[in-house]
Amino acid sequence: MLNRQAADLLLELAALLEIKGENPFKIRAYRRAATALEAVEEDIALLAKTGRLQEIEGIGKAINDKIVEYVNTGTISVFERLKAEIPETLLEVTQVPGVGPKLAQRLYYELGVENISDLRTALAAQRIRTLKGLGEKTEAKIATGLALHAENQGRTPLFIASPLAYEVVAFLRRLPSVTHAEVAGSIRRMRETVGDADVVVATDDFAAVARELTQQTLVKHVLAQGDTKVSVILHSGLQLDVRMVAQGAFVSAWHHFTGSKGHHEKLRHLALMRGYSVSEYGLLHKETGRRIEPASEKDLYALLGLPYIPPELREGTSEITAAVADRLPNLVESADIRGDLHVHSNWSDGVVTLAQIAEEAQRRGFEYVGICDHSRSLAIANGLSEQDLMEREKEIAQVNERGEGAILLSGIEVDILTDGSLDFPDAVLARHDIVIASIHSGFQQSREQLMRRMQRAMANPYVHVIGHPTGRMIGRRAAYDVDVEELIRMAKETGTALEINASPYRLDLNDAYAKAAGEAGVLLAINTDAHDLDEFGHLHYGLGVARRAWLQSENIVNCYTLAELRRFLQRKRPGGRVDG
Numbered sequence: 001m002l003n004r005q006a007a008d009l010l011l012e013l014a015a016l017l018e019i020k021g022e023n024p025f026k027i028r029a030y031r032r033a034a035t036a037l038e039a040v041e042e043d044i045a046l047l048a049k050t051g052r053l054q055e056i057e058g059i060g061k062a063i064n065d066k067i068v069e070y071v072n073t074g075t076i077s078v079f080e081r082l083k084a085e086i087p088e089t090l091l092e093v094t095q096v097p098g099v100g101p102k103l104a105q106r107l108y109y110e111l112g113v114e115n116i117s118d119l120r121t122a123l124a125a126q127r128i129r130t131l132k133g134l135g136e137k138t139e140a141k142i143a144t145g146l147a148l149h150a151e152n153q154g155r156t157p158l159f160i161a162s163p164l165a166y167e168v169v170a171f172l173r174r175l176p177s178v179t180h181a182e183v184a185g186s187i188r189r190m191r192e193t194v195g196d197a198d199v200v201v202a203t204d205d206f207a208a209v210a211r212e213l214t215q216q217t218l219v220k221h222v223l224a225q226g227d228t229k230v231s232v233i234l235h236s237g238l239q240l241d242v243r244m245v246a247q248g249a250f251v252s253a254w255h256h257f258t259g260s261k262g263h264h265e266k267l268r269h270l271a272l273m274r275g276y277s278v279s280e281y282g283l284l285h286k287e288t289g290r291r292i293e294p295a296s297e298k299d300l301y302a303l304l305g306l307p308y309i310p311p312e313l314r315e316g317t318s319e320i321t322a323a324v325a326d327r328l329p330n331l332v333e334s335a336d337i338r339g340d341l342h343v344h345s346n347w348s349d350g351v352v353t354l355a356q357i358a359e360e361a362q363r364r365g366f367e368y369v370g371i372c373d374h375s376r377s378l379a380i381a382n383g384l385s386e387q388d389l390m391e392r393e394k395e396i397a398q399v400n401e402r403g404e405g406a407i408l409l410s411g412i413e414v415d416i417l418t419d420g421s422l423d424f425p426d427a428v429l430a431r432h433d434i435v436i437a438s439i440h441s442g443f444q445q446s447r448e449q450l451m452r453r454m455q456r457a458m459a460n461p462y463v464h465v466i467g468h469p470t471g472r473m474i475g476r477r478a479a480y481d482v483d484v485e486e487l488i489r490m491a492k493e494t495g496t497a498l499e500i501n502a503s504p505y506r507l508d509l510n511d512a513y514a515k516a517a518g519e520a521g522v523l524l525a526i527n528t529d530a531h532d533l534d535e536f537g538h539l540h541y542g543l544g545v546a547r548r549a550w551l552q553s554e555n556i557v558n559c560y561t562l563a564e565l566r567r568f569l570q571r572k573r574p575g576g577r578v579d580g
Helices: 002-020 024-039 046-048 059-074 077-085 089-094 100-111 116-124 136-151 158-173 206-214 247-258 261-275 298-303 319-324 352-361 384-404 447-459 484-494 511-519 533-548 562-570
Strands: 178-183 197-201 219-225 227-236 239-245 276-279 282-284 340-345 370-376 407-413 434-438 497-501 526-527
Touching: 002 024, 002 046, 002 077, 002 089, 002 100, 002 158, 024 059, 024 276, 024 282, 024 497, 046 276, 059 352, 077 352, 089 100, 089 116, 100 116, 100 261, 116 136, 158 178, 158 197, 158 206, 158 239, 158 533, 197 206, 206 219, 206 239, 239 247, 247 276, 247 282, 247 298, 247 352, 261 276, 282 384, 340 352, 340 407, 340 434, 340 526, 340 533, 352 370, 352 384, 352 407, 352 533, 370 384, 370 434, 384 407, 447 484, 484 497, 497 533, 511 526, 511 533
Parallel strands: 197 239, 340 370, 370 407, 407 434, 497 526
Antiparallel strands: 178 197, 219 227, 227 239, 276 282
């Protein structure tokens, strides 16, 4: 918990420094250190006490001293000084898509914008366009960002809420009076954003659990504390509700507080037809008055004549109807995933070597991994030249020859340029095992222009996958104006797979679009887009999207064996079969 709080503080410090216009290398160092702290399993208080913080990659002496100061005092003096100079409300302005710290700095110093309200006022008065280098397009972009920001108010991205909820569950499970503790609610259903976090606990000492929970350092303040429920606000701003029940009621309560409301409404209707009422207390037989406390959720559904319905499907759509008809899909599972087709190495903007990637992929049970570094036009990501690609191919061959990890596939994430052409000619693309084509620029183009770019990319015989197809960044950037229905149709026609990018900032395609693609017979690829080894762990977010989309292993190209994958990768090429 202390690790996460220190990481959050370093990120806030980096944002304040960027608003101040400080050295960009220093700012990046703080952000790298924050990422490193989040990944460390050992308590940083112990590392600080034993002088081992600098053993963590990315923690130098200056940052070491600040972390030690935080461990000892609960704050960092330079952070407090910056807060005195810069309004804390300006940090929220930096979260508006289209603004960011650099623009927030100009808005603050040149227009006096200190908060979201000031930003709306400046926008309405058309004052932003008066600043040098800005104009109507910038104002339109900020207006769109403000709408997106308002839409996400009160919502927390899954990748922030989920680790916090599971951290609390791990703590609760260590309490002597707790027999079971599980995450419920939207997090368990793997929704991409959540309103709050729900945890259900089985215990014989409600008061002890409430007392221990409310004293945890992760808790900022207590909202409510009753006999069976404690609501707290965590330091991240996330609301956490902990429900305490007796052992016998645990399964029913866990099921109930997992939701969704729509699922429960349909389930209750079905239960009444079959002579039961169902609630967080169990199943009540209407005729006999006998209360049944099921031992598992599988048993709960079986009592109603249904197969087990996975949490990701419990959204009150068609899952009950499908269950009654015994037509629920056999959802894809983590064990079905045989590889990751979109990983970046230190040849472009990744931070790990090819050998490290191969070893980590094998450790995670993967058979293969696609090394898809950026192409040359993406200079900001250290995109590779043709010569770089040839040198990297030699290293890939050497790593594969040593046989000390998963098989590396030589790939490229090629830019779809603004005119629709690809960043490399076909002769270069043809040398690679896998080609992912992605848009990284020209987001503001019209729908017609964007779709022409997509069509031209998918028609290319060497493009296998379209990466992060809508370009959205959750809570940061809206999707660009693509016609997803048409995108799916073109993917089917050309035999091109669409990506479910598992980066928790993207989750693109989302669940609704991925479901439509699966129903159309389009193959999908669940890829992490990893830039370091820890990001391999993001796969489960993409898996959550796929499961919410009712997808099975047969819908996912990286559930193929290596031999099956190679056949898929060859079939678009000249002489291959798109429909095979």
